[in-house]
Amino acid sequence: MTQEFLRPSATEQFFNRVFGLLVGKGLGPSYCYLLQVRGRKSGKLYSNPVNVMEINGKRLLVAPRGRTQWVRNAESSGEIKLKRGSFQKDFRLKEIVVPDKLPILKEYLDRYHGAVQRYFTVRAGSPAEAFAEIADRHPAFELVEAR
Secondary structure (H helix, E strand, O other), X not given: OOOOEOOOOHHHHHHHHHHHHHHHOOOOOOOEEEEEEEOOOOOOXXXXXXXXXXXXXXXXXXXXXXXXXXXXXHHXXXXXXXXXXXXXXXXEEEEOOOOOHHHHHHHHHHHHHHHXXXXXXXXXXXXXXXXXXXXXXXXXXEEEEOO
């Protein structure tokens, strides 16, 4: 499991903060949520806007930048909170592994290519098999409602 990830630029950090505030208030595309997770060392609550896909009744989350801080924090705690306007729900993460991850990465890139293509070396529209070489760089999770 690689620990590599692409750090956001200062501009991207600013955009994520502003967009995160809007998404937290319920504005923006319906697939955008504010992910909240506790820091694995600090215990501080961190927030990050994310795109959540729904496929066959399952909520799926992909980390296009790789094993970022939110991914490591979520893996450590095992759960996250998603917020969007008045919606707020806790989820446990179920990691999706290769080969099950390949069609999910393809679908994610095909749906959100305008926002995430720069983080993938495979082009949108490529077959699922093309993601085999890069699958370990992009964590993917099924979100299971916490009870």
